[in-house]
Amino acid sequence: QVQLVESGGGLVQAGGSLRLSCAASGIMFSINGMGWYRQAPGKQRELVAAIRSGGSTNYADSVKGRFTISRDNAKNTVYLQMNSLKPEDTAVYYCNSWPRPSEYWGQGTQVTVSS
16 A cells, blocks of 8 residues: 655745655655645645655746755655745655556645645
């Protein structure tokens, strides 16, 4: 069974940084693309960043230059380094496989950015 456990969220002031982690099990992690997604109140879940098995990355325009996705295949873990955070980055952040997310989603980690 797929398990995705996100951590690292919190409350931070605008301009601050956070590093999110996601431990994955039950998937062929090393051969899967992985993504970070977020859902803000009243909005649909959206893809923030993705990383292919080979390490190449994609970013939403809204986070380019501020966020960095990385992975450690030995630890089955994907990371999201978030710098220069803005209030509009406030959301629950989830990880999942990419480009086809598993039907199983973790509990997510809340990121709140105050102005």
